[in-house]
Amino acid sequence: MSTAFVFPGMAPSKFAELTKFLVLDARARRRVAEADDVVGYSILDAYAESEHDYSPAAQLAFLVSCVALADAIDTRPDAVTGLSFGQKAAAVYSGALTFADAVRLTAVQADCEAEYFASQHQDVVTHTVMRVPEDGWRTVLGELTWYEISGVVDDGFHLVSLREGELAGFTRRISEVGGYSLYTMRPPVHAPAFEALRHRASAAGFGDCPLRDPEIPLVSDQDGAVVTTADGVRAMLLDTFDRPIGWPSVTASLHRLGVTELHFCGTDNLFSRVPRAKEFRLHAHNPKLALRPRREAVPA
The missing domain is CATH 3.40.366.10 (Malonyl-Coenzyme A Acyl Carrier Protein, domain 2)
Known part of the structure; x- marks a missing residue:
C-alpha cells in the first residue's frame, strides 16, 4: 500500500x-x-x-x-x-x-x-465557493469587473480573488445560481x-x-x-x-x-x-x- x-x-x-x-x-x-x-x-x-x-x-x-x-x-x-x-x-x-x-x-x-x-492590493480579497454549477459559475465571473482564479479544490469548488467592493454582490449571485459561499481571506492569495x-x-x-x-x-x-x-x-x-x-x-x-x-x-x-x-x-x-x-x- x-x-x-x-x-x-x-x-x-x-x-x-x-x-x-x-x-x-x-x-x-x-x-x-x-x-x-x-x-x-x-x-x-x-x-x-x-x-x-x-x-x-x-x-x-x-x-x-x-x-x-x-x-x-x-x-x-x-x-x-x-x-x-x-x-x-x-x-x-x-x-x-x-x-x-x-x-x-x-x-x-x-x-x-x-x-x-x-500598501498593495488592499482592495482585493480571496473568496471560497463550493457546489457552484459550471454555467452559473461562468456567468457570475463574467459580471465582475476584475477577478483571478486562485485555486480549484474540486468540481464547483473554487477560490477566486476579486475586489472587496464587489464581494457582497458576488456572494449573493453565487447563492442565486445554486452555489454556496464559505469564507473570505485577507490578505488574498495565489493570484x-x-x-x-x-x-x-x-x-x-x-x-x-x-x-x-x-x-x-x-x-x-x-x-x-x-x-x-x-x-x-x-x-x-x-x-x-x-x-x-x-x-x-x-x-x-x-x-x-x-x-x-x-x-x-x-x-x-x-x-x-x-x-x-x-x-x-x-x-x-x-x-x-x-x-x-x-x-x-x-x-x-
Missing part, C-alpha cells in the same frame, strides 16, 4: 488547541525549541500576542505543528505534497529543505507578505496579480537558503508535477505567490504514483473533505487528535 503525507494549507486555528499541543506534545516541544533558536524569540509568546490568524507567529506555529504531527507517524511516505502554505513542510519531508531553513523562510516571507499587502510579491519573496528568502533535490517524490500543488530538482523546489515554493493551486491535479498525480492512502498532517477542514480526497484511504493527524490518550491515526 503506497502512502503520501499531505500538508494542508493554513486555515485559522483554535489558539488554545494549537498551543496546548505545542506545549504538551514531546515532539512538538522539540520542534518549537528548534524554531525558537532559528528566529531568536519565543514563537508561542509571539503567537499569543498576534492580532490576526495569518500573522508571522501564527504561520510559524502552524508550520511547527504540521511537522511535529508528521514526526509522530510511524511510516515513511512514498510521496509528499503540500497545499498552499503546506508546501514548506512538504519540502522538509521530501528532504529538499531542512526544518531550520523552512522556519527561517517562513519568517522572512511572512514579513514580506505583511509589508507588501500593507497572478501578485507577481511583484513573488519577486520580493524570492530576493528576501532564497539568497542564502540551500535547497537539495528531493529524496521522496514531491508533488507540486499548482499542477501536480513531480518535482525532482532543487531548482524545481525553489520554483514551486515561489509559484505559491502568483499561481493558483489545483487539488484535482495533485490527486491525479498521486493516483499515477500508485498512492492509495493519505495522511493529512495538520488541521484541515477543506482538502480532505471533497470527493477527490475520498478516493483514497484517509487519516487525520491534527492537534486535537494528537492529545488523545492513545496516539493513533483517525480516519478523516
